[in-house]
Amino acid sequence: xxxxxxxxxxxxxxxxxxxxxxxxxxxxxxxxxxxxxxxxxxxxxxxxxxxxxxxxxxxxxxxxxxxxxxxxxxxxxxxxxxxxxxxxxxxxxxxxxxxxxxxxxxxxxxxxxxxxxxxxxxxxxxxxxxxxxxxxxxxxxxxxxxxxxxxxxxxxxxxxxxxxxxxxxxxxxxxxxxxxxxxxxxxxxxxxxxxxxxxxxxxxxxxxxxxxxxxxxxxxxxxxxxxxxxxxx
Amino acid sequence: xxxxxxxxxxxxxxxxxxxxxxxxxxxxxxxxxxxxxxxxxxxxxxxxxxxxxxxxxxxxxxxxxxxxxxxxxxxxxxxxxxxxxxxxxxxxxxxxxxxxxxxxxxxxxxxxxxxxxxxxxxxxxxxxxxxxxxxxxxxxxxxxxxxxxxxxxxxxxxxxxxxxxxxxxxxxxxxxxxxxxxxxxxxxxxxxxxxxxxxxxxxxxxxxxxxxxxxxxxxxxxxxxxxxxxxx
Numbered sequence: 001x002x003x004x005x006x007x008x009x010x011x012x013x014x015x016x017x018x019x020x021x022x023x024x025x026x027x028x029x030x031x032x033x034x035x036x037x038x039x040x041x042x043x044x045x046x047x048x049x050x051x052x053x054x055x056x057x058x059x060x061x062x063x064x065x066x067x068x069x070x071x072x073x074x075x076x077x078x079x080x081x082x083x084x085x086x087x088x089x090x091x092x093x094x095x096x097x098x099x100x101x102x103x104x105x106x107x108x109x110x111x112x113x114x115x116x117x118x119x120x121x122x123x124x125x126x127x128x129x130x131x132x133x134x135x136x137x138x139x140x141x142x143x144x145x146x147x148x149x150x151x152x153x154x155x156x157x158x159x160x161x162x163x164x165x166x167x168x169x170x171x172x173x174x175x176x177x178x179x180x181x182x183x184x185x186x187x188x189x190x191x192x193x194x195x196x197x198x199x200x201x202x203x204x205x206x207x208x209x210x211x212x213x214x215x216x217x218x219x220x221x222x223x224x225x226x227x228x229x230x231x232x233x
Numbered sequence: 234x235x236x237x238x239x240x241x242x243x244x245x246x247x248x249x250x251x252x253x254x255x256x257x258x259x260x261x262x263x264x265x266x267x268x269x270x271x272x273x274x275x276x277x278x279x280x281x282x283x284x285x286x287x288x289x290x291x292x293x294x295x296x297x298x299x300x301x302x303x304x305x306x307x308x309x310x311x312x313x314x315x316x317x318x319x320x321x322x323x324x325x326x327x328x329x330x331x332x333x334x335x336x337x338x339x340x341x342x343x344x345x346x347x348x349x350x351x352x353x354x355x356x357x358x359x360x361x362x363x364x365x366x367x368x369x370x371x372x373x374x375x376x377x378x379x380x381x382x383x384x385x386x387x388x389x390x391x392x393x394x395x396x397x398x399x400x401x402x403x404x405x406x407x408x409x410x411x412x413x414x415x416x417x418x419x420x421x422x423x424x425x426x427x428x429x430x431x432x433x434x435x436x437x438x439x440x441x442x443x444x445x446x447x448x449x450x451x452x453x454x455x456x457x458x459x460x461x462x463x464x465x
Contacts, residue, residue: 129322
């Protein structure tokens with residue numbers, strides 16, 4: 001008990017004293033996950049829009065596929081990316097394994113199905129008149145698409161937050177393709193896992209508090225934006 | 234009066250049911266035509282096809298005397314034909330931004346947009362609403378914004394899909410007044426309604442859509458006898 005309270009006290013000291021090692025880990029986490037979500041989101045929105053508005057063979061299968069892919073374990077994605085990027089893999093020559101790029105690739109693959117599924121729901125629920133009004137007022141398809149994005153922005157922001165929540169907290173993929181290299185690819189979840197196995201609870205608790213605060217913040221924002229989305233529809 | 238658009242051999246099926254089979258439909262300059270028919274009879278589908286928002290199974294389309302393929306005609310029609318939904322959709326932004334939307338798509342200069350928007354606000358009598366979010370407006374106010382947003386683009390043809398549905402009498406009268414002023418401005422109007430007598434005073438002609446076919450109708454002064462003649 002004494003050890004737990006001492007670790008907690010130390011974790012607060014680490015957090016608020018600006019401990020460089022701790023803040024590098026936090027920065028790495030955010031840097032990788034923000035870049036992953038910014039790359040994945042535009043493509044996911046376009047795919048979701050096409051799935052919602054075009055009628056083609058295999059559309060239902062595609063929707064079901066993205067829905068199923070949401071539950072794919074992070075370690076499986078990590079394993080796949082590892083095999084592709086490892087020295088003997090098809091993209092081994094690029095030497096991307098254990099870099100930020102490999103972590104970003106893994107997190108893009110993890111967040112993409114969730115982003116597509118959630119934004120598809122938002123596009124599906126969008127009023128058909130948005131597109132038609134834009135077009136009848138002379139908007140080109142790209143402009144009408146941007147207008148539609150603006151009209152359903154709260155649903156799409158909710159999708160972004162949910163996707164970000166999924167990747168910022170995942171351990172398996174980052175551990176496998178990032179390698180948990182101190183000061184480079186070590187992020188919050190991999191650092192927590194490592195420090196816990198070493199019995200160094202102070203840093204693990206400090207990072208856990210950051211993740212917990214982030215989770216609460218994301219959920220609060222998610223509830224807010226989902227509420228706005230319903231109200232504005 | 235010369236025809237702006239001529240749709241011929243228009244055919245549309247929905248779920249294997251023949252919804253529209255129209256031999257000929259012309260929209261003439263400066264004409265206001267009522268389009269009546271029972272609910273679900275295809276009025277909205279016909280208007281959406283005429284606006285290029287929905288593709289027919291087949292049609293021959295002539296625009297200003299030039300026969301064009303469907304896709305090209307749709308692109309050309311966007312500058313001439315504007316369709317207003319039964320309940321117009323206003324974007325989640327200010328009234329001014331809503332009215333300026335179409336001009337921005339046409340890359341009109343900011344100074345010109347400002348001048349035209351100001352004029353459109355005055356025309357519709359909604360200057361006091363210009364900074365309000367369009368979503369906060371009442372049904373009648375929304376309709377006025379939608380009319381101003383359409384008029385600012387100087388369309389040659391306006392397709393109005395039951396514009397007075399679910400309106401109180403005062404808002405309905407306001408809408409009729411705006412339609413009359415648009416007609417005076419030289420805009421050709423096709424006005425869908427399921428109660429022709431309510432818009433008879435605005436219209437020069439009456440088309441009736443029955444079993445997917447169009448009929449031109451004449452109504453005697455008492456409105457008691459109806460004579461239906463094949464149209465087209």
